Amino acid sequence: MDFQVRREHRLLIQMYRAFAQNEVRPLAKEVDEQERFPLETVRKMARFGFMGIPFPKEYGGQGGDNLAYILAVEEISKVCGTTGVILSAHTSLCAAPIFEFGSEAQKQAYLPALAKGEKLGAFALTEPNAGTDAAGQQCTAELQGDHYLLNGTKIFITNAQFADIYLVFAMTDKAKGTRGISAFIVEKGMAGFRIGKKEEKMGIRGSATCELIFENVNVPVANLLGREGGGFGLAMKTLDGGRIGIAAQALGLAQGAIDETLAYSKERKQFGKSIASFQNSQFQLADMQTRTDAARLLVYRAAALKDAKQPYSVEAAMAKLFASETAMDVTTKAVQLHGGYGYTREYPVERMMRDAKITEIYEGTSEVQRMVISAHLLR
Amino acid sequence: MNIVVCIKQVPDTTEVRIDPATGTLIREGVPSIINPDDKAGLEAALALKGAVGATVTALSMGPPQAEIALREALAMGADHAVLISDKRFGGADTWATSITLASALRRLGFDLILCGRQAIDGDTAQVGPQIAEHLGIPQVSYVSEIQKVGDRLQVKRMFENGYQRLSVPMPCLLTVLKEMNAPRYMNVGGVFDAFRAEIPVWTVDDLDVDRAQIGLKGSPTRVKKSYTKGTKSAGKVYEVEPQEGARIIVEHLREKFII
Numbered sequence A: 001m002d003f004q005v006r007r008e009h010r011l012l013i014q015m016y017r018a019f020a021q022n023e024v025r026p027l028a029k030e031v032d033e034q035e036r037f038p039l040e041t042v043r044k045m046a047r048f049g050f051m052g053i054p055f056p057k058e059y060g061g062q063g064g065d066n067l068a069y070i071l072a073v074e075e076i077s078k079v080c081g082t083t084g085v086i087l088s089a090h091t092s093l094c095a096a097p098i099f100e101f102g103s104e105a106q107k108q109a110y111l112p113a114l115a116k117g118e119k120l121g122a123f124a125l126t127e128p129n130a131g132t133d134a135a136g137q138q139c140t141a142e143l144q145g146d147h148y149l150l151n152g153t154k155i156f157i158t159n160a161q162f163a164d165i166y167l168v169f170a171m172t173d174k175a176k177g178t179r180g181i182s183a184f185i186v187e188k189g190m191a192g193f194r195i196g197k198k199e200e201k202m203g204i205r206g207s208a209t210c211e212l213i214f215e216n217v218n219v220p221v222a223n224l225l226g227r228e229g230g231g232f233g234l235a236m237k238t239l240d241g242g243r244i245g246i247a248a249q250a251l252g253l254a255q256g257a258i259d260e261t262l263a264y265s266k267e268r269k270q271f272g273k274s275i276a277s278f279q280n281s282q283f284q285l286a287d288m289q290t291r292t293d294a295a296r297l298l299v300y301r302a303a304a305l306k307d308a309k310q311p312y313s314v315e316a317a318m319a320k321l322f323a324s325e326t327a328m329d330v331t332t333k334a335v336q337l338h339g340g341y342g343y344t345r346e347y348p349v350e351r352m353m354r355d356a357k358i359t360e361i362y363e364g365t366s367e368v369q370r371m372v373i374s375a376h377l378l379r
Numbered sequence B: 001m002n003i004v005v006c007i008k009q010v011p012d013t014t015e016v017r018i019d020p021a022t023g024t025l026i027r028e029g030v031p032s033i034i035n036p037d038d039k040a041g042l043e044a045a046l047a048l049k050g051a052v053g054a055t056v057t058a059l060s061m062g063p064p065q066a067e068i069a070l071r072e073a074l075a076m077g078a079d080h081a082v083l084i085s086d087k088r089f090g091g092a093d094t095w096a097t098s099i100t101l102a103s104a105l106r107r108l109g110f111d112l113i114l115c116g117r118q119a120i121d122g123d124t125a126q127v128g129p130q131i132a133e134h135l136g137i138p139q140v141s142y143v144s145e146i147q148k149v150g151d152r153l154q155v156k157r158m159f160e161n162g163y164q165r166l167s168v169p170m171p172c173l174l175t176v177l178k179e180m181n182a183p184r185y186m187n188v189g190g191v192f193d194a195f196r197a198e199i200p201v202w203t204v205d206d207l208d209v210d211r212a213q214i215g216l217k218g219s220p221t222r223v224k225k226s227y228t229k230g231t232k233s234a235g236k237v238y239e240v241e242p243q244e245g246a247r248i249i250v251e252h253l254r255e256k257f258i259i
Ligand SMILES: Cc1cc2nc3c(=O)[nH]c(=O)nc-3n(C[C@H](O)[C@H](O)[C@H](O)COP(=O)(O)OP(=O)(O)OC[C@H]3O[C@@H](n4cnc5c(N)ncnc54)[C@H](O)[C@@H]3O)c2cc1C
Pocket: A089, A123, A124, A125, A126, A130, A131, A132, A133, A155, A156, A157, A158, A159, A201, A204, A209, A358, A361, A362, A363, A364, A365, A366, A367, A368
């Protein structure tokens, strides 16, 4: 597999880094501690083109590619996991499926506002009884003339009340099982649609994660995304792309923790020397960076395959599995190398460790990634 | 209004180290950036473009890789960019640099030329004023504010302990300070557009310039020696009353047999 971080990507990284350091990093601690959704950052990201990186200009996007988008998630997540997932869920799980599976009319209607960041997107698949087993959907959408009647409850939905456009999955024909699931574009403010309970979380605490409640919501037929019964396939394909975004979030968290640890280990003195001078610290850092670089190659490969319009779902699963487990391992080691200070909120590594955990869970747990990869191997 | 911003690509001196043996900068592995004062000039030009309308061109002389600095300028919002690059321009001092830039500026045409106050590597602060002299146009240095009023510019010129407000006719040249603004970020789509844009590269043959006054041969400056200043001992801070402060200073001066 051939891929390259081209010159434009390098210039983008320079810009992402400056933005992350100046605009995102200063808020990260507060966003976490106060469980505050960083709306002002989302607006700023919109101003500089972050919210529609891989979409063509005619749909309000930036005319970039997936690698450029992934690099943005990585750089932002180095300093704030919350902001990283907001960007990832918006781009990969809402704007991307509308771009990839939407009719021309749907793209015209929804994509420009999403890509320009005037509106924020969300993706609603999970239900109380349909997590890993996403096929067990209990939400229903019943065709009634020119609209569907949507009923049911979704849980754990990222961007929640701050989103404007939601991709919602529901059963249009229970008898058909997974082939009876359809996808709908639901807008904030539709009668009967409200936000329920907000989750209190271990990490990515600034990202809103809520229940969505649908009670006899009239969704126009025009808002059916893809064909009736095609929702499950659409969700799985969307998650293939989303996994690269989450892998990039994990990658950023790992690298961010290493960067913090490098600085700290040079400063902190014990036994009259910097802790960086102990061979254990050096070897730990070597392992942390090596794993993180390996994760980076997997993540960039998956993004480059998507850009090359080649199959990438197995590679995306590998990238997410490895990057998320790397993030967990590296952030844990980062806390260890910080000693007691690392366990306090004075340093960001404990937050990074809490943030890293979710990357092993959402958009398919590590177990699910292993199922995807092994199913491909044993085909 | 045609604004041309002269930008120099410089090593990021915050990351630069000096080779103690030769006294020269170790450039390997040091990232290159747009000279900070020049980036402020670019921001000032883009702000004027937003306020009163203007066409902004970024101009740089340098090796082929200086193109990246120009792409960054385009990604921030400059309309055009021109690179002056030719081995024959190599080794230019400030005189040869300003002669060359002035000739390119004549070819480009301009109402306003913005230069940085000084480059963080060469540090002479000579190129801007020299260009203005070659072109025979008014110049104001150390500018921290620019406003277009009618067909003139009102500018604020900074001194160490004061400032002047001046009104300048156009065409003119200003050298600006990095403290004047916070340069905008590049735009994501702007970066992709910047790499699709064509940046003309002008060589000696494209310019009407005296070949005896360019490059190393045309440079009257000769560097005899460059060396790193030895570091003084770390300072000491006393937070005391003025009386006591004076006493401590005198004591130290006596200790060192200065008084
Ligand atoms: C902060 C956060 C944000 C989220 N955002 C979104 C969102 O925006 N949109 C959305 O739709 N969902 C979202 N989710 C939901 C998330 O994708 C699910 O939590 C995840 O898919 C796991 O489902 P579950 O929680 O029901 O766990 P379960 O499916 O109950 O899994 C429990 C454990 O069992 C394991 N397991 C399950 N089945 C198998 C099996 N067959 N073989 C082996 N092991 C198995 C799992 O791997 C896991 O370890 C979010 C969740 C969180 C916590």
